[in-house]
Amino acid sequence: MKKLKLALVAALSAVLLTAAPAGAITYGEPDTGAHPYVGFMLFFDPTDPGWFSCSGTLLDANTFLTAGHCTFDIGTDGAAAGSSGGNDVWVTFTESVDLGTWPKRADYPNDEHGLYVARSAWLNANPLFVRGIAHPSPGYDEFAEFPVNNDVGVVELGGTTGLAAFGALAPLGTVEDIVATTPRDPNDALIQTVGYGIQSVQPKPTEIDARYASTSRIVETNGNQSVGGNLHTLNNPSAIGGRGGSCFGDSGGPLFVPGTNQVVAVVSYGPSATCHGADYSWRVDIESSRDFILPFLGG
Numbered sequence: 317m318k319k320l321k322l323a324l325v326a327a328l329s330a331v332l333l334t335a336a337p338a339g340a341i342t343y344g345e346p347d348t349g350a351h352p353y354v355g356f357m358l359f360f361d362p363t364d365p366g367w368f369s370c371s372g373t374l375l376d377a378n379t380f381l382t383a384g385h386c387t388f389d390i391g392t393d394g395a396a397a398g399s400s401g402g403n404d405v406w407v408t409f410t411e412s413v414d415l416g417t418w419p420k421r422a423d424y425p426n427d428e429h430g431l432y433v434a435r436s437a438w439l440n441a442n443p444l445f446v447r448g449i450a451h452p453s454p455g456y457d458e459f460a461e462f463p464v465n466n467d468v469g470v471v472e473l474g475g476t477t478g479l480a481a482f483g484a485l486a487p488l489g490t491v492e493d494i495v496a497t498t499p500r501d502p503n504d505a506l507i508q509t510v511g512y513g514i515q516s517v518q519p520k521p522t523e524i525d526a527r528y529a530s531t532s533r534i535v536e537t538n539g540n541q542s543v544g545g546n547l548h549t550l551n552n553p554s555a556i557g558g559r560g561g562s563c564f565g566d567s568g569g570p571l572f573v574p575g576t577n578q579v580v581a582v583v584s585y586g587p588s589a590t591c592h593g594a595d596y597s598w599r600v601d602i603e604s605s606r607d608f609i610l611p612f613l614g615g
Contacts, residue, residue, distance in 0.1 A: 347510060347527040353483045354527055354570060356413050356512045357382060358439065360404035362391040365428050367435065371511035371569030373483035373579055379612045380407055380448065380471040382568030383582050384456030387469030394432045400452055405471055406445040409479060412526040448473040453608045464544035467584040467598040468605050470612050483570060486578035490601040491537055491547060505534040507549055511569030511583065545602050547581045551595040571597050
């Protein structure tokens, strides 16, 4: 796991210990091109050290929105670079990620540097991946002020993605508008999550390595943990109920207003090691997030 001060494990970065990371939203469906601007991110943290994956959203030609913990302590050419500005981060927007020839850790026993050289060379040579520079929000502090986490980050991509469509920041206060305009049935206050995280943990991890989408409901915007910008949504992985959520590797992935490209939050954490019960995401339809993100968009 990416290091955090709390045991917030259900929706965090996936650790790449094998040849390929896992991929799918819990009880979701293949995205099938609906959100081509949602991407898969690989990065190296030399302070652990380790390789991790996250999800995120392209907001313009080179601005990739993700979680703060996905952009914190990222290395620069394999070395520690401080909490911000590392370039050991790569993003792809392919719907199904092929890591069949990804260098395996087992081939570099006790050789973290050799593994870094091999993996970074593989990524730099892969035309589907674009390298970038990572920036966590200045307010992100590794969950030290939990639950006011400011868990949002941006990757400035250094190359072209070839995409013509982008996600967009939802207007300020969109979450409140969704809740206020929803009928009395709480199951109707819906949100859509998109990402590359694993689909299920029990009875064993399901690995699909593709972009998936699921729909879940907003539980509350003001509770014990859902304060200051934390959004609480239901993660009820029931094939019958048709509700889903996020899991390992979905961190940074967008929560959309259903049927639109408008992002209201990015996946942050979940308290369950089996990805059941609750998800928490950091809102981007609030002033503090907007103040951080807009300068990267030139706005």
